Amino acid sequence: MKIVKLPKENLAKFVSSLSSFGQIHAPVKRGEKSLAFGPVSDFAQIQLNYTRTILPLKKYFFKPIDTMFNFSAEKGYELPMEEPEQRNVFFGVHPCDIHGLKILDLVFSGRYVDNYYFARRNNAAIIGLDCIPDEFCFCRSTGTDFVDSGFDLFLSDIDESYLVRVGTSLGDDMVKATESLFRDIEKQDREKYKGKSIEKRESFQIQIQLQDLPGIMDLEYDSPIWEELGQDCLSCGTCSMVCPTCYCYAVFDELDLDASSGRRMRRWDSCLFKDYALVAGGHNFRAERSSRVKNRFFHKQRGFVSQYGRPSCVGCGRCKAYCPAGIDIVEVINKLRSEIRV
Amino acid sequence: MGKPKVGIYGLTGCAGDQLAILNCEDELLDIAGALDIKSFPMAMSGGDENCPLDIVFVDGAVVQPKDEELLKRLRERATLLVAIGTCAVWGGLPAMKSEIAREELKRKVYGRAGKIFDTTAPQHLSRFVKVDLSISGCPIEKEQLLQSVASLLHGDLPRLPNYAVCTECKMAEYPCVLLEKGQLCLGPITVAGCKARCPSYGQPCIGCRGPVEEANVSSEVRVLKEKGFTWFDIQNRLRTFAAPADCFEDKIFKEGANA
Numbered sequence: 001m002k003i004v005k006l007p008k009e010n011l012a013k014f015v016s017s018l019s020s021f022g023q024i025h026a027p028v029k030r031g032e033k034s035l036a037f038g039p040v041s042d043f044a045q046i047q048l049n050y051t052r053t054i055l056p057l058k059k060y061f062f063k064p065i066d067t068m069f070n071f072s073a074e075k076g077y078e079l080p081m082e083e084p085e086q087r088n089v090f091f092g093v094h095p096c097d098i099h100g101l102k103i104l105d106l107v108f109s110g111r112y113v114d115n116y117y118f119a120r121r122n123n124a125a126i127i128g129l130d131c132i133p134d135e136f137c138f139c140r141s142t143g144t145d146f147v148d149s150g151f152d153l154f155l156s157d158i159d160e161s162y163l164v165r166v167g168t169s170l171g172d173d174m175v176k177a178t179e180s181l182f183r184d185i186e187k188q189d190r191e192k193y194k195g196k197s198i199e200k201r202e203s204f205q206i207q208i209q210l211q212d213l214p215g216i217m218d219l220e221y222d223s224p225i226w227e228e229l230g231q232d233c234l235s236c237g238t239c240s241m242v243c244p245t246c247y248c249y250a251v252f253d254e255l256d257l258d259a260s261s262g263r264r265m266r267r268w269d270s271c272l273f274k275d276y277a278l279v280a281g282g283h284n285f286r287a288e289r290s291s292r293v294k295n296r297f298f299h300k301q302r303g304f305v306s307q308y309g310r311p312s313c314v315g316c317g318r319c320k321a322y323c324p325a326g327i328d329i330v331e332v333i334n335k336l337r338s339e340i341r342v
Numbered sequence: 343m344g345k346p347k348v349g350i351y352g353l354t355g356c357a358g359d360q361l362a363i364l365n366c367e368d369e370l371l372d373i374a375g376a377l378d379i380k381s382f383p384m385a386m387s388g389g390d391e392n393c394p395l396d397i398v399f400v401d402g403a404v405v406q407p408k409d410e411e412l413l414k415r416l417r418e419r420a421t422l423l424v425a426i427g428t429c430a431v432w433g434g435l436p437a438m439k440s441e442i443a444r445e446e447l448k449r450k451v452y453g454r455a456g457k458i459f460d461t462t463a464p465q466h467l468s469r470f471v472k473v474d475l476s477i478s479g480c481p482i483e484k485e486q487l488l489q490s491v492a493s494l495l496h497g498d499l500p501r502l503p504n505y506a507v508c509t510e511c512k513m514a515e516y517p518c519v520l521l522e523k524g525q526l527c528l529g530p531i532t533v534a535g536c537k538a539r540c541p542s543y544g545q546p547c548i549g550c551r552g553p554v555e556e557a558n559v560s561s562e563v564r565v566l567k568e569k570g571f572t573w574f575d576i577q578n579r580l581r582t583f584a585a586p587a588d589c590f591e592d593k594i595f596k597e598g599a600n601a
Contacts, residue, residue, distance in 0.1 A: 031517030031544065054515045064513035099459060234530040234558045234565075237505050241512035252501045255492035257372045263490070273505050274556050289556065324508065324520055324530045325561050326568075 002175075003185055006155065010181040011162065012043040015091055017178045019164075021125060021170075022087030025060070027053050037090065046092060051134045052318060056097050056244035057090060058104055061121040064241075065267045068116065072261035080222070084121065092129040096137075096316040098151055099144035100244025101126070103312055107247050124171055128154035130200070136317030137328055138206040144314040145200065148215075149216055158192040207306040208333050214302040220336050221294075229332065230290025232325045233272065239319035240270035240295070245312040248276075271295050297332065346396035346495065351416060352384060353409040354436060354464070355402030356483040359427030360384045363399070366484055373488075374493055395420040397494055403429040403464040404437045410462075411469055417471040422494065424475045425467045426487070431478040432552040432584035436464035438587055465586055475499055477550040480550035480583060483535055503534040506554045507547045511538035519546045526571050526579055531557035531589075552584040559589050 002316070006014060014310050018024050023039055026046040030036040035053045037060070040046055067080040105121065108114035128151040139145040147154065152171035157161040163185070175182055240246040250269040255262040269276060272293065277286040284291045304312040320328045343412030352360050364385055366373060377397075398420035406412050416424055428434040439447060440463045448456040467473050475494075477486055486502055491535035493500035503510075508527040511518070519541050520527040529538070533554040540547050553559070559580070566576050580590055 030515060031522060033522050034517035036515045052396065054512070054517070059515070063524075068565060090523075221422035232561050232564075233554065234508070234561055235506065235554075236508035236530040238508050238512050241509060254489060255496055256371065257376050257492050257495070259376075259492055268509075270505070270509065275504060289558070304479065322512070324518070325565055 003164070003173065004164050004175060005158075005183040005189055006164050006181060006183050007183060008161060014178055014181050015043050015046070017181075018089045018091065018125075018127070018174060020177065021174060022089040022123075022221055024089050024090040024091055030054060042090075045218070048092065048129070048288055050092070051131065051137070052094070052316060052321065054318075054322070055242060056100050056318070057093060057315070058100065058244060058247075060088065060090075060124070061101075061117050062104065062108070062114075062247060062249075062268075065265060066116060066267055068264045070197045070261070070263050074261075082119075087123050087125060089094060089122075089125040089127065093126050093151070094129065094131045094316075095147045096139045096142075096144050096314040097244055098126060098128055098147045098312045099139075099142075100316070102150045103245045103314070106246060107245075118341045125174075126151045127171075127174075127205055130154075130156040130196075132200065133204050133206075134317070135205050136321045137204065137315060138208055138317060139315035140201065140204045141144075141206070141208045141210055142311065142313050142315035145204075146197075156193060156196065158189055158196060161189070163189060163193045206330055208339075209337065210301065210313075210333070213311070213333065213337070214305045216337055217298060217302045223336065225332065225335055226290045226294040229293040229327060230288060233289055233293045234325050235270075235272045235274065236324060237270040237272060238322050238324065240272060241268055242318040242322050244316055244318070245300075246270070271299070293327075297329075301333070303315055345376065347377050348377045348383040349389075349395045349398040349416065349420065350379065350384070351398065351400050351412065353400065353402030353413060353430070353467075354405035354559060355427065355429040355434065357384055357401065359401035359430070359479075360399075362426075362479075362481040363487065366488065369488060377490070383420060383583045393419070397422045397424060399424045399426050400467060401425075401427040401430050403433050403466060404470060405436050405461055405464045407460050407462065407599075413467060413470055422474045423467070423471060424490070424494075425473045426475065426477050426482050428480040428550060428552050428583050429464075430467050430478040431473075433464050433466045433586035434480065434583055436488065437466075437585045438581050438583070440464060469586070477502065478533060478552045479513050479535060486535055488516050504555045505534050506530050507532045507534050507536065507538050507541070507551070510534045510536070511541045511547075514538055514542065516541045517544075519544060520565075520569070524569055526566060526569075526575060528562070530565075530581060531559055531562045548579060548582060551582050553589050 025037050026040045027050040028038045028045045035047055037053050037057060050206045061186040070078045070080060108117040128147060151167045153174060154165045166175060248269040251266045253262055253264055278284045286295055300313045301311045325339045350360055380393055381391060383389060398416045400416060404413060424429045444461055444463055448461060477490055490500045511529055516538055518526045525546035528549035529547040531553055532547050532549045533551050535551060563576060
């Protein structure tokens with residue numbers, strides 16, 4: 001992997017130069033305290049020291065509401081108007097969110113490839129940025145605090161400069177387009193980077209063990225904890241919306257007033273909704289809220305492991321940070337494990 | 343099916359949901375073209391008050407004996423009865439003080455003039471007749487109305503959201519007014535469909551669309567109390583738009599007051 005150095009005073013120039021590769025999107029302020037990825041025209045808008053955006057990057061590729069096709073009695077089925085083929089350059093993506101995208105890539109490229117997702121995903125450049133964990137982050141425990149692939153460029157703070165790892169040929173093009181801004185790596189940079197890596201590893205306030213959790217969850221399938229969570233959970237759907245790896249959607253039709261034309265739509269769904277597991281005949285195999293909360297934890301931490309070899313949780317902390325009822329995934333896992341040193 | 347014969351009526355309320363139909367300005371000609379509107383007393387004179395109807399839209403709550411009579415007559419005339427607006431679906435604003443005896447309220451509000459009319463504790467339509475479709479909202483959302491009309495024309499019932507305002511709020515990536523601003527927000531227990539209009543302006547959801555299916559009111563009350571809101575304020579907000587809803591039954595209010 002090619003690795004170079006970008007002095008911090010050159011960052012603004014470099015980011016501005018990225019506009020020749022596509023529309024730049026980066027974390028910007030949303031309200032007083034929140035952040036969101038959004039289009040950026042001025043480097044000064046970018047919040048370099050952010051911890052998390054409300055929504056992960058999935059909103060760009062797997063949209064909250066999307067038209068799948070148009071239909072009419074006359075024309076049959078028609079794909080929606082294609083979006084202009086402009087590349088989006090995402091600057092400042094944290095490791096957990098890059099891992100989130102890698103998991104979505106895996107899911108949406110399965111037996112039935114989701115072309116809606118990949119049409120946008122394949123046209124995205126990812127420029128990662130390292131971060132310092134806050135009181136909600138537990139990506140160290142999910143093994144997603146660092147990334148070795150899934151980015152075009154990845155910037156790590158080494159005080160006066162960024163160490164820049166080049167992940168793809170597109171990333172290399174970006175560096176070459178502004179080669180004069182970059183420097184070669186020297187010995188002290190290597191040591192600094194390794195020191196920062198240890199520093200980050202040691203700065204986590206939360207550590208949980210996910211290894212052997214699938215087995216423990218099976219043992220605790222009938223634990224009273226699910227009933228307790230069912231009483232607290234509001235079924236508001238927040239955790240599913242903000243999760244980088246929740247990918248369920250519901251399909252519905254929107255009709256025009258002529259009642260013979262319309263659009264087939266899909267929108268983000270949540271397994272916490274009462275009608276998620278509602279089937280024909282009015283039967284609901286997860287009618288109780290407690291069984292729905294249990295299902296969400298089981299799918300993330302147990303079912304996904306069986307299917308893909310790892311949990312789908314990336315430790316971003318969003319579900320905990322944004323749950324109105326204060327449901328805390330870390331506390332739930334520690335309770336399931338009967339951890340005494342918490 | 344030819345053009346369905348339709349009636350649009352109001353019981354006691356502000357008639358805002360009938361007005362929302364008239365406010366579909368760009369689509370009004372399409373609506374009028376697709377439906378055979380037999381009677382719409384608010385918008386036209388000379389309606390047919392006796393013919394059978396395929397669909398009747400009813401807004402307002404049952405607050406007076408004559409509301410109940412009209413509602414039952416409409417039910418007999420119509421194949422499908424659609425409740426429009428939070429008053430028709432949940433009792434709405436008229437029902438917010440139903441814990442106080444009706445005579446006492448009447449005396450306080452109208453004095454001697456109150457003697458000339460009868461009033462009962464406000465109730466939503468489904469307490470009296472079978473309701474085939476409920477479109478809540480104060481007022482109803484134009485998009486939901488149009489989708490519902492289109493589905494009914496297709497011989498189907500629409501798929502309206504039955505998830506909470508929080509879901510739409512997060513989909514639009516609005517900062518959480520409950521967690522970030524500490525406001526008394528009913529988003530977690532209120533049914534979506536408004537695209538989180540109030541949070542989009544940094545304002546809390548006041549529950550105008552009524553409760554979502556299986557609303558977890560106990561947990562919402564606990565959350566709001568932990569945020570430091572008084573039971574007085576919480577109770578007032580919960581009762582504002584949908585006091586007669588089952589999820590706001592007395593038990594919740596007794597628990598809330600004692601906790």
